[in-house]
Amino acid sequence: MRISEWFRSGTPWVWLSASAVAANVFLVASLLVVLVWQGFGHFWPHPVLDVTLPAEGGRVIGEPSQSETVPVGRLRSLGLPVPEGRDMVERQLLKVGNRDLLGSDFRWLMADDLQGARYPSDLAVMERREWGNFYGFVRAVKQEGQVVAEGDAVAAAVAERLERALAIHEEIRHTEKDEIGAINYGLERLRLRGRRLELDKDADPAKREAIEAERKALQAEYAGLQQKLVDLYGQIRRDALLVEVSSGQQVEVPLQKIVRVYYPNAMGLSGKLAFYFGKLGEFVADEPREANTEGGIFPAIFGTVLMVFIMTLLVAPFGVIAAVYLREYAHQGALTQLIRIAVNNLAGVPSIVYGVFGLGFFVYFLGGHLDRIFFPEALPAPTFGTPGLIWASLTLAILTVPVVIVSTEEGLTRIPRMIREGSLALGATKWETLWRTVLPMSSPAIMTGLILAIARAAGEVAPLMLVGVVKLAPSLPLDGNAPFIHLERKFMHLGFHIYDVGFQSPNVEAARPLVYATALLLVLVILALNLVAITIRNRLRERFRAEES
């Protein structure tokens, strides 16, 4: 066959469209690979190198993070010294940490300069609560200014004293956040009760005295805790490390600021694995540090789950009842048709428009009125008249209700006629038929709809930015203070966390690995939900195919 004939037969175009399919699949796969690679790689302990630069005579200690090959011209235009006689040079980005000493976390070095790099096994990485990582050699451990360990004894002493400091830190956190937090919450409630009495023009002195007595008790408790805190702070300040940094200078690092000390160059495979899973655990279960760029994302996971859970509680009855009514009871006429078109159209409305609606209607209108009726004592500070958890859940509920309606309706239409008629012929009423046979049989379809709604809601960010998500919530919406669940509180969210840390953070470069990890977590959750939904849907189809035949 000649080439012109081959073209006329159209075979190349078939191949071209086949490659379009291949390209689509390739796109999905490459996206997942990028996420998995960047997301899982972050927690692995990377070796830290120590190199003396020949040119400037300086010395650099740092963790290699990425390298690139760049045209010489681009570097020259940036005013950097470049080797002569080459078009392309390779350069390496090092995470040098010690931001309080060096000013910036990262530094580019030419690959040539890294020739003589060494990986000393006693080189330590210290994760700190502030200012990022600290790299250097721990030369001595000090207790109240006196050196207590030196040389080989340092590693053991550091481990032991760090454990003590962490325990004290945990106790301080518990006292400040849980105990004092509860007292503050109680005091605020008392203030509101007093204000309420004023507003109600209730001059009963007994009530006022009761409030006053409770306030005194809380304040006494607070004074006790305050004393305890002062003691704890005194204890945690005891130890410090003497660390030699890249410039040869010895710097004192207080142990109370350190979260973790490790020696990446000395770790074997098992040590690295243990470290990796330790970090992974911290990532999932801990609170964020340093403007969200370090530590964990637990509040974001918690906020997402709770918000989606409340949304499901709201959307499930509404969606299912609407679908049942539309399919089983409503007269199938122009009106129901119109409603169906409206529901379909609702599914296509941009999510940000739902956000605007939620802000205007739920937050300012509904919330504002609720405040005026039920919480006048707190005004002008809004209680429900400000973005919060309940409004976010409600907004997402109306955003996802079309998914549930469409899916449930589809499930109801798939139920064979004979099953309904059989049930009716046996004397069941319409309601009994619906409740005992039709709904149980369509439950997988309802489940599918709900799962898809959850998957959609978990990944939605744009409307939440208007109705209740914040970058850092001081407390979780669920805690030990009655009434335990605080629907009016603002919360953190995985998707917003990605946007905020990746784009609004002051130190994007340092935060990037964490964002990849968060993104990977979110994608895995959503993919898992979708796969479950697809599996249920396929099973359902198989089952009905079997029953119809």
Added chain:
Amino acid sequence: MRDEHGTPLLTRIRAFDGLTGPVTALITEEQRKGFVAVDEQGTLGVFHATAHQTLLTHALGVPPTGRLALAPRANALLVEDRTGQIHFQRLTNAHPEASWSALWGKVWYESYPGPDYVWQSSSASNDFEAKFSLVPLSYGTLKAALYALLVSMPLAILGAVYTAYFMAPALRQVVKPAVEIMGALPSVILGFLAGLWLAPALEKYLSGVFCMLLVLPLGCVAFAWFWHKLPKRFQSRLPEGWQPLVMVPVVLALTWLSLALNHPVEDALFGGDIRNWLVNEMHVGYDQRNAIVVGLAMGFAVIPTIFSIAEDAVFGVPKHLTLGSLALGATPWQTMTRVVLLTASPGIFSAVMIGMGRAVGETMIVLMATGNTPTTDFSPFQGMRTLAANIAVEMPESAVGSTHFRVLILAALVLFGFTFLFNTVAEVVRHRLRQRYSSL
């Protein structure tokens, strides 16, 4: 009023009507660009400069003198009449900034060289003139959507055609859910990858990506010819409808080839640095987060939508039509273009419309993958700001009940209007198509 070569010129910019007699007194508002004037006959006029509108004319009933005083919040006015008596007037004028011409027309703003479309809702300075033109935002929205469609349409429609018509059923059962799962990926992830990973990568491999436009289709066709020339024994190993399996490594290799061509092409055609070349030779600025990045990322988000609906439409074409065409001696591709595509074209059209609706309303991707600069520039190397992204950026910090807040809600309404239009058209077309299929 405008400077030209540094010399101040008096230029007529706006004329206001409403007052008939000569103006005897004029006073400007302290915080907004409004002013109040009184003419000889005692008619009071309230105006707004930026919005270019006469808000109120009111006969005071007293002959005024030249003195007026306006409350700092512009909600009350004192007028002195000839007898020296002072009259108090209450003014209710909450949102004078919004008018049709201020929202949609070209406006000559203060210290601008000429009339322009500008969105700039707030500034640090006190005597700031709020610029509420929705034109750059709507323009950005359509620009982003068009670039997204440019990327997604060929991939999604070609892919849908193949999946629905040529693909082996066993493979189709895997491919279709896989592409649909692609649609479930949260847009915040796509936006984040586009902004932090794709944008720098694209900047580095820009010429390579342009090569891809040429290399990928040509390479695929060339590979098909090569496959065609292979011995029959080898060809028959691949069952009909499994071609994509072979194409995945080919696409991978071609992508790699294009990116490897990046440096040679850049050196040969663009003098070693394509960004400098663009700026110096073509006089086009290059933003790192530009329309190409948005097109790719949002294209990725739209592909599943278009793919899924178009695939359904093509798959729904009655079998007897295609079988008849094949029986008359047409090749599969001829059947495809002359019979299947013609029948399914309304479905494909509605798929594109729904994809367009999705692209218009997409927020997070544009928010993260563009520089969010409101411009009216169609260059692929420049960013944009869309209606949706604008709402997400400005809504949380706008004062409740202010004109800005209301304009943002209006922007949401415009956005709703756009998507409502696309969705309704698509729904109607699809409905017609369903009826046609059932009658065939």
